[in-house]
Amino acid sequence: MTESDSHAYDVVVLGAGPVGENVADRTRAAGLSTAVVESELVGGECSYWACMPSKALLRPVIAQADARRLPGLSDSVRGPLGTPAVLARRDYFTSDWKDDGQVRWIEGIGADVHRGHGRLAGPRAVEVTAPDGTRRTLTARHAVAVCTGTRAQLPDLPGLADVRPWTSREATSAKAAPGRLVVVGGGVVATEMATAWQALGSRVTLLVRGKGLLGRMEPFAGELVAEGLKEAGAEVRTGTTVTSVTRRDGTVTVTTDTGEHLEADEILFATGRVPHTEDIGLDTVGLEPGSWLSVDDSLRVTGTDWLYAVGDVNHRALLTHQGKYQARIAGAAIAARAQGVPILEPDPWGAHAATADHFAVPQVVFADPEAAAVGLSLAEAERAGHRVRAVDVEFSSVAGAGLYGEGYRGRARMVVDLDDRILRGVTFVGPGVGELIHSATIAVAGQVPIERLWHAVPSYPTLSEIWLRLLESNRDT
Template sequence: MTDENTYDVVVLGAGPVGENVADRARAAGLSAAVVESELVGGECSYWACMPSKALLRPVIAQADARRLPGLRESVQGPLDAAAVLARRDEYTSHWKDDGQVSWLESIGADLYRGKGRLTGPRRVTVTGPDGTEHVLTARHAVAVCTGTRAALPDLPGLADVDPWTSREATSAQKVPGRLVVVGGGVVAAEMATAWQALGSQVTMLVRGSGLLSRMEPFAGELVTQALVEAGAQVRTGVSVKGVTREGGTVVTTLDDGSTLESEEILFATGRAPRTDDIGLETVGLEPGSWLPVDDSLRVEGSTWLYAVGDVNHRALLTHQGKYQARIAGAAIAARAQGVPLLETDRWGAHAATADHSAVPQVVFTDPEAGSAGLTLAEAEAAGHRVRAVDYDIASVAGAGLYGDDYRGRARMIVDLDREILLGVTFVGPGVGELVHSATVAVAGEVPIDRLWHVVPSYPTVSEVWLRLLETYRG
């Protein structure tokens, strides 16, 4: 049985990005259909942002408490892993999406459950769980918001091992006695932090020279130091050559011929776009590819196809995907209503400027690492004449009050020609809350002379802003 319906906008994927595209379309008076093959709310709600941070919050809170005399004596025992996992389950709504479905209904978007595939220009065919087909035609736009999946390496024996990816690492129902984590990026560092604190003996295997290689080098160094002090092993410059599962034990073979045994192994080795089976070939695009877009999030060479969020490979972060969704929704509505887009206005409602200049990110390890904009290496590679200004956050009065033995570092990258900030990085307990101020400074291109008059409250960790500016001015 097949039925056909026409909408102004058809959205493939009901994660936070797809939800926001539909919301912006509806707010502009356009009709919208949303197609989802799994849970409404997507990766972020059930297998990424929310469950991972629910696992990490007790870890960070305990670490902060142990920095304070009078409190540390009360929190010396281990975390109650069962209670932490139960709270995590609450934050994922026990992997049920009723609340998210109700929200979609409240904005007036129609939900189609099933596998959605492009079957020609402006045309999406949805095959429901019962085999029923729905053919959806879009008057103005189809938005691909299908996100990414974990990219697993081509290793002998991997298919038979049933390894963890980010999904299993955030949804596991018991703590493994030993856990091998392959990778050195954000997922690897966060999950190593969480499971070590919950009782696993964690060994990290990093092919490169250190953790968090896309941030300033000191970020990975401080996070590594803390992980090692917590009892984890961090081995750099090593590669996995093969894995086998023998009963309940995973045997990992390294490039030097040595082996490791563990109950589970997590591969956090990158992401791949979920575009391999959505019908891209029917509109002249390569299945399984990233989808390059312009600053209005429209796929290059198309007048109707948009790719929003991780799938376009601009910035693989939920908050950036939601930002892109707001831009895409505004652009789709403007074009549908015949309103000309001001293509030259980089700060207009229809241009994803911040994806180029001020992408913020927080890594919820202990210590936290947060950044906005470019690193020193990225700024130099882009040809800017810059100066890196560093400051020891522990020297700020607010850091000492935050907790004993505070360790942290801040760096700002100054464009010497324009005297604005191109990037800022903080590492230390609690610094995630400093990142938005850095994002404002970078995205807003606030001149150094004006930042001098932005007075931080005393005594807070944010006083590091004043110290960075004083160091720059000399």
């Protein structure tokens, strides 16, 4: 590059989490010069405060729970987990919150890393304020991709900032288990962190405003996970709203809508996410700061021909794997348009359209038992106007479940479209089902006919035999 265009690129990526990294990887593979801007750690939320540390905390918890169900092994694992060792392993998976390796990876694909706070400064321009206060403007010949993700949403409670509550970041990076932990929320973060810290030595109370856990899944998923938490020693209270929180002399006092007062050492609010777009210059391109960004299936922001919003920030599916999927689509679309290749619309199965976000999003909740789902729940399918029925089977009907451990409890449901003869959704709950959900994802995403699924023969004796039981039950219905 010459001195005059030293800060001009084909593509500028705002945010260096897994989504931004994947956009950069695809645009660089297509030969486009690419800059990546990051204000925190390269690798983003997933690497340091979400997916990796949370699953590193949970894996020993789940492994111990599985072992306790096996005669000959159960007596050996009755003691408490070695919390310091679990936390040390968590630190290893976060690289001790250092991003040198991730920086080397981005530089290894030929992209430039610009550290600092990035803000849009008009069309195809990003102003970066470095940690030392210096500023530079990066211009993009073809595209700017906003991959800034989300941040934790805290409720509007007076004095909450003085309480110094945990969010998902503090919950995944804490250096010790609090003696008493109140968790507010009933979704994935609340459920997983309650599972982890209860096993690591905390006395956990889970306060859920709604009727149950995991409200976006089938009702039985939340019911079985709640049972597992209670058996592990956690207290689960549904239909409970927090009205005030105070901290005095290190003790947190939580007041609920019934007037009850609970005391804890820490309180975690897992009450939703908001887009991390409040200070990235959206107003300079006619968009509302702090808003979710609406996109088409190529991840291009509505009303623009150069701005892309990829991952959580577009609110299509707030999951790392879906964000990386979108990133691959966005990178391919940016490269195609840069090269003058026409993108066919609509092209639901093409390389430039992220369609899985509409009907085939998989998710796993790493609790005990695990809950995994893809596609639509029964209620969602009915609301969407599909003529469907639910087929339910207990995992106790499968030989592999018995081998997995004594007292295996779990349930499976497939939502069958009676007109199209395909699956609209599948839900599994039980130990080990997280590794089973991809088979369901293929069935839903591929719109495999029910009759064809009979010829996908599950191995005996494995948990995957649940497919045979579901198909048999569907035939008998």
